[in-house]
Amino acid sequence: MPIGLRLSRAAKSVSRAFDDALAGAGGSLPVWLILISLKSRDLHNQRELADVVGIREATLTHHLNAMDARGLVTRRRDPGNRRIHLVELTEEGEAVFGQLRGAAMAFDQRLRRDLSDSDIADLERLLSRLQSNVADDDPR
Amino acid sequence: MPIGLRLSRAAKSVSRAFDDALAGAGGSLPVWLILISLKSRDLHNQRELADVVGIREATLTHHLNAMDARGLVTRRRDPGNRRIHLVELTEEGEAVFGQLRGAAMAFDQRLRRDLSDSDIADLERLLSRLQSNVADDDPR
DNA sequence: TATTGTTATACTCTATAACTATA
DNA sequence: TATAGTTATAGAGTATAACAATA
Numbered sequence: 001m002p003i004g005l006r007l008s009r010a011a012k013s014v015s016r017a018f019d020d021a022l023a024g025a026g027g028s029l030p031v032w033l034i035l036i037s038l039k040s041r042d043l044h045n046q047r048e049l050a051d052v053v054g055i056r057e058a059t060l061t062h063h064l065n066a067m068d069a070r071g072l073v074t075r076r077r078d079p080g081n082r083r084i085h086l087v088e089l090t091e092e093g094e095a096v097f098g099q100l101r102g103a104a105m106a107f108d109q110r111l112r113r114d115l116s117d118s119d120i121a122d123l124e125r126l127l128s129r130l131q132s133n134v135a136d137d138d139p140r
Numbered sequence: 141m142p143i144g145l146r147l148s149r150a151a152k153s154v155s156r157a158f159d160d161a162l163a164g165a166g167g168s169l170p171v172w173l174i175l176i177s178l179k180s181r182d183l184h185n186q187r188e189l190a191d192v193v194g195i196r197e198a199t200l201t202h203h204l205n206a207m208d209a210r211g212l213v214t215r216r217r218d219p220g221n222r223r224i225h226l227v228e229l230t231e232e233g234e235a236v237f238g239q240l241r242g243a244a245m246a247f248d249q250r251l252r253r254d255l256s257d258s259d260i261a262d263l264e265r266l267l268s269r270l271q272s273n274v275a276d277d278d279p280r
Numbered sequence: 281t282a283t284t285g286t287t288a289t290a291c292t293c294t295a296t297a298a299c300t301a302t303a
Numbered sequence: 304t305a306t307a308g309t310t311a312t313a314g315a316g317t318a319t320a321a322c323a324a325t326a
Contacts, residue, residue, distance in 0.1 A: 104144065133250055198294090
C-alpha cells in the first residue's frame, strides 16, 4: 500500500479520536492549536500565529471571531503599532486551555500505550522525514 | 510535544501535498479512495464501500453523485437484489483512475525519498500501533 | 505604497435525520 | 419490519478576493 495512503488512514483515525477528545473537553483541533500557540510561543502578529497553526490569516480571523464570541480571547490594538491586534486569553480562555491540555495529555497517554521511548523517537524522526520530503510542495 | 500533535502536523502537511498532487491529476482524496476501492476490492454494496473509505453512506452518495455527474461512474440496480446499486467505472472513470494512480505513485516515490525499506516497515508498524491504540474510540 | 487584519463569499468534506424503494 | 440507498439540511474547516485601517 502507498505510504501516503497508510499515513492518511492512520491520521484519519487518530485525528477523529483526538477531535472527539477535544470536543469532550469543550474545544476542537483549531481552537486547541490556537490556544497552545498563544501560550507557548512569543508571537508578534496574527500572520505568525496563522503560520504556526498552519492556516490562512482569514481562516484564523474566522476562528478568533468564534473564540471571541465564546469569551476565550480578546483582541486589542498594539499601542506601538496600531495595525497589530494583540490576542490575549481571557480567564475563561485560560480555563478552557487547561481543560483541553488535560484532554490532550490523557489522549497522548492512550496513544503512547505499548510504545517505548525509542519507538516514539523513531516515529518522530520518520514523520519529520515525510514532512520534509513534501515540504517544497507545501508552502502554505 | 504530544505525539498526537506531531502526527496531526505531519499528516496535515502530507495530506495537503497529496491533495495538491491528486488535484493536479483531476481528482481529490475521496475520489481516489473510492476509485481505488472499487478497483481493488470485491465490494457487495455501498455500505461496504463507505466503510472501506471511512465515511458514512450518505457522504458516499454525495461523492458518487458528483462522480456520476462527471461521468466517472454509473450505478445500476443489481438484478438479483434490486435494493443494491452496482457501482461501475465508466471508460472515463478508468482513465481518471489511471491518472490518479500515476500521481499517487509519483507522490509515493517523493514521500519515500531517503527512506529505507526498514524505515517504511517501522513506520507502518508504528502507525498501526497508534491506530489500534485509539481504535476503541473510533468506531466510525 | 506596504503591512495588518477583517469581511464577504464560497467550496469541500462530513454528518444526522427523514425519506423511498425493495425485500 | 429490515435493508439499501438517497435527499434534505446543516455544520466545521478552509480558502480567495476585496476591503479598511494604519504605517
